[in-house]
Amino acid sequence: MNEIAATMRGTRFMDHLDRLENESIEIMREVAAETRNPVMLYSVGKDSSVMLHLAQKAFHPSAPPFPLMHVDTTWKFKEMYRFRDEAAKRAGMRLIVHINQQGVADGVGPITHGSAYHTQVMKTESLKQALDLYKFDAAFGGARRDEEKSRAKERVFSFRSETHAWDPKNQRPELWNLYNARVRGRESMRVFPLSNWTEADIWQYILREDIPIPSLYFAAERPIVHRDGMLIMLDDDRLPLEPGEAPQMLMVRFRTLGCYPLTGAVLSTATTLEEIVRETLGATTSERQGRVIDRDEASAMEKKKREGYF
Amino acid sequence: MDDAMQDTRAQDRATPLAYAGAAAGGMLRFLTCGSVDDGKSTLIGRLLYDSKQLFEDQVSTLERDSRKHGTAGEEIDFALLVDGLEAEREQGITIDVAYRFFATERRSFIVADTPGHEQYTRNMATGASTADLAVLLVDARLGVLTQTRRHAFIASLLGIRHLVLAVNKIDLVGFDQDRFDEICADFRGVVDNFSFTTVTPIPLSARFGDNVTSRSENTPWYAGPTLLEHLETIEVDNDLADRPFRLPVQWVNRPNLDFRGFSGTIASGAIRPGDAVTVASSGVRSTVARIVTYDGDLDRAGPGQAVTLTLADEVDCSRGDILVRPEQRPEVSDQFSAHIVWMSETPMLPGRVYLLKIGTRSVAASVTDIRHKIDVNSFQQIATKSLALNEVGVCHLSLASAVAFDSYEENHRTGAFIVIDRQSNATVGAGMVQFGLRRATNVHHQAMTIDKAAHIRLNGHRPFVLWFTGLSGSGKSTIANLVEAKLYSLGYRTYALDGDNVRHGLNKDLGFTDADRVENIRRVAEVAKLFSDAGVLTLVSFISPFRAERQMARDLMPPGEFIEIFVDTPIDVCRQRDPKGLYRKADAGQITNFTGISSPYEAPVNPDLHLETVRADPVELAERVVKFLIDREEE
Structure with a gap:
């Protein structure tokens, strides 16, 4: 065990992380027991990594009794695909990859169609397609309440109508640890086992548990262009340079992972988990700042969620 | 930190997972409640802001939104920080419970921000169900209102032991000590009806920060702690480890024919391999063989830990059963008396069959008798034939089959239940068991030889x-x-x-x-x-x-x-x-x-x-x- 993790073991933080861990495990077991056909949405990011790790804990010595599903927009960082396949293999879980083929046929992408439309077609619509196709009645997501205002009000077990819509004004009261997972017909549940975790908790837990995460989270020299106040990495040759733009090798890392043309990097020298934790605890901007899709207006996320975005 | 606590810590390190949840010092869950415009959201926003939990981009969004929707003129409107949903921002009221997170060097906090609007009282009960402490706001100008009494009542009903009376907007009464004392005296008249362990009144101004995170110069007559200081240091009783062992079985873990484990989160008490256990509802006995976790077997497990037990014998036990110690059995009955908070527009009717979820058990049940409802203003008992939205009643329930339970007062996790409508699947009520009724109480099932x-x-x-x-x-x-x-x-x-x-x-x-x-x-x-x-x-x-x-x-x-x-x-x-x-x-x-x-x-x-x-x-x-x-x- 590394030094910081060893120190952390003796501090009150561990009580806090243990409480969160136990709560998440309880939530996952509840889903396994109460729903017919659950799936875990796996987006390859750090939160997904923590969620997958917790699932392995929850059902040990059994493998988690549900598959992983990645809703692939086809614009993820190359490394994310490699990491995804390895992670599923390590966990001994079936991996479903779903791509909105109609979107592909229509050539939808973030550069040609803009971030909002791309996200709508390749992520939101695609997710609904996949849930319908496999008839999942419960889907785990890694969203946290501290991420964004509208998420702060979402239940752990979040009811979705037959059309996957979320009605923020008509949510089921959620008391104690007594989750109501009951649905009928094509209704479903989105379940958020990390609801009560913060970004700092996630990093401290990754450090404590030594959870594998993609190397994009660690600082390295990467080819970067400045665009709309964000640092965008040239991950492949699909991102056309605008006049006057020239890629620059910069020491950067990512705080969240998404479609690479929409995901801003931060300047950083943190090449170890300990350094990332230190940087995160002292961070002055929130992690979602690195996402183009949230920046349009403050209630952007709430709109997307009502439509069925995770 | 006192020495006793450090000693506990040293023991914990020997068995790293054995202290989860037992040492509550690490995390405090509290809720804020009060009437509309008492400034709950502003107070939470202020706590986040003053404890430096806000990122630069959140502050700039806040400043922009303050200009657009704010009610605080040119100043930052902290309420906008926590009033999450669009509709609320437009109407200027909080309509649903929201959870906030912040941490100081001493503690991490989960805050449930619950609305004061009368028709949303059910959300207050929701927030209270997981809280260790309640911060109850009153407007210094208005003092104790009907809603204040109601919220004190619900906090007490849901078993919250610690109350803070935040006398907000103290600046608007000129930081007047007499006014503060008057409100405290009124409030004492309210809480005398209940059994809170601590009641702490604090004069403060959420908008300007007086006595929130730093001591105010405007209230030299006030010698008590600031709100944050109080939240950081209050000892929240947690004697769950000393209570009888309860493991509600959540999921039977059966990876292959050689392994059969009972997974669940320990509600109270502690367990070691070799301890005798009984399936509460059937009376079947066995012995704990192993306490299995992903991180290896444990030699002891306690409250709050999500574990998997294997038993020495093949016993009939499944989701919904509770594993207990043979000498510390819970009540087993198909009838009990309970407080019910009704949460649906459709009234509760005696005789109608609902689904009840208690622990990990779901069972059909109906109310056989509403003993009375409780007027939340006068705390008087009133006869009634039904319970409407936001009403609280004492009811007798009859269940389709016997379940094991404790009184809510003894154990929240084995004494709480939710009521589910069987047609819509909506959660329509929340209940807290008082005691079992009639014959089934304490008559434990004999495991039959001829089954x-x-x-x-x-x-x-x-x-x-x-x-x-x-x-x-x-x-x-x-x-x-x-x-x-x-x-x-x-x-x-x-x-x-x-x-x-x-x-x-x-x-x-x-x-x-x-x-x-x-x-x-x-x-x-x-x-x-x-x-x-x-x-x-x-x-x-x-x-x-x-x-x-x-x-x-x-x-x-x-x-x-x-x-x-x-x-x-x-x-x-x-x-x-x-x-x-x-x-x-x-x-x-x-x-x-x-x-x-x-x-x-x-x-x-x-x-x-x-x-x-x-x-x-x-x-x-x-x-x-x-x-x-x-x-x-x-x-």
Whole structure:
């Protein structure tokens, strides 16, 4: 065990992380027991990594009794695909990859169609397609309440109508640890086992548990262009340079992972988990700042969620 | 930090996972409540801001939004930080419970921000259910209001032990000590009705920060802690580790034939390998073999830990059971008294069957009696026939089968339940058990030597309950008699329960009101269950007009054993046949509450068998029933 993790073991933080861990495990077991056909949405990011790790804990010595599903927009960082396949293999879980083929046929992408439309077609619509196709009645997501205002009000077990819509004004009261997972017909549940975790908790837990995460989270020299106040990495040759733009090798890392043309990097020298934790605890901007899709207006996320975005 | 706590910490390190949840110092969950415009959201925003939990981009969004929607002029409107949803921002009120997170060097906090608007009181109960402490805001100008009394009541009802009275907007009364003292005295009059462990009044201004995170120079007369200081240092009692051991079984872990583990989160008490345990509802005993976790086996586990136990013997135990120590058994009963907070627009009615989720157990239940409701303003007990949205009542409940529980006061996790509407699946109520009722209390099940399986072996067939439902005169008894004769000739042990023969004996005290019809079916279903336990194939021919009661009967039996047969005859045909002359009397007004005429019949939506008597003769229909049964038995 590394030094910081060893120190952390003796501090009150561990009580806090243990409480969160136990709560998440309880939530996952509840889903396994109460729903017919659950799936875990796996987006390859750090939160997904923590969620997958917790699932392995929850059902040990059994493998988690549900598959992983990645809703692939086809614009993820190359490394994310490699990491995804390895992670599923390590966990001994079936991996479903779903791509909105109609979107592909229509050539939808973030550069040609803009971030909002791309996200709508390749992520939101695609997710609904996949849930319908496999008839999942419960889907785990890694969203946290501290991420964004509208998420702060979402239940752990979040009811979705037959059309996957979320009605923020008509949510089921959620008391104690007594989750109501009951649905009928094509209704479903989105379940958020990390609801009560913060970004700092996630990093401290990754450090404590030594959870594998993609190397994009660690600082390295990467080819970067400045665009709309964000640092965008040239991950492949699909991102056309605008006049006057020239890629620059910069020491950067990512705080969240998404479609690479929409995901801003931060300047950083943190090449170890300990350094990332230190940087995160002292961070002055929130992690979602690195996402183009949230920046349009403050209630952007709430709109997307009502439509069925995770 | 005191020395005793450090000592505990040293022990914890020896078994790193054994202290989860037991040392509550690491995390405090609290809720804020108060009336509209008391400044709850502003207070939370202020706590986040002052404890430097906000990122630069969040502050800049806040500043931009403050100019657009804010009510604080040129200053930052902290309420915008936490009023998450668009509609709330537009209306300027918080409409749903929201959770916030912040941490200081001393503690991390989860805050439930709950609305004060009267119609959303259910959200306050929701926030309170997971909170260790409540911060109750009052506006210094307005003092103690109806809602203040209500919120103190709900906090007490939900078992919160620690209360902070945040006398907000103290700047608007000129930081006046007399006003503060007056409010404190009023409030003491309110909380004297309850048993809070601590009640801490603090004069503060959320908008300007006085006594929130730093001591105010404007209130030199106030010697107590700032709000944050109090939240950081208050010792929240947590003696769960010393209470009786309770493990509600959540999931049976069965990766292969060699491993059978019982997964769940320990509600209270501690356990070690070698300890004797009992399945609370059945009384079956065994010994803990291992405490299995992903991080290796434990030699001890305590409250809050999500573990998997394996037992030394193969015992019958599944989701919904509670593992306990043999000498510390919970109550086991199918009837108890409880406080219920009603959360639905549709009122709660006694006799209606709901689904109750208590621990990991879901069971059909109905309220047999509302003892009284509690006026949240006067705390007086008032007689009532139903509970409306946001009303709180003391109720007697009857469950379809016995469950193990503790009183909520003893153990929140084994004494709390939610009430679910069986049609909409909505959560419509929250309940807290007071005590078990009548016979079942403390009469623990004896594990029977001659059990159902033994009866089945002797009889040579599985038991079923064939439940014939339909209008009076639809042909239920005719078909049931033919089915029974056929089954008898095939060697089945059978018994027929008929509406008329049972009403002449067991149920002769019952009439035909809705309430009596419900009780009539409940008794018949219980009798059918006893026959079924004896391995006998039971044929029940009852009108059984209500879906809810037929569902209740189905839920009594193991899955697949209850077969609902809808004997479907149009009412005109029944009236024509009128084998007992009842329709004639009903039409003449000589019989009240006659099903199909003056009392409703709720036809089955998805019966196992649908027999249309106008399309086939009874012999043919009886053969269909027998064939269905034989197919079902071979499944």
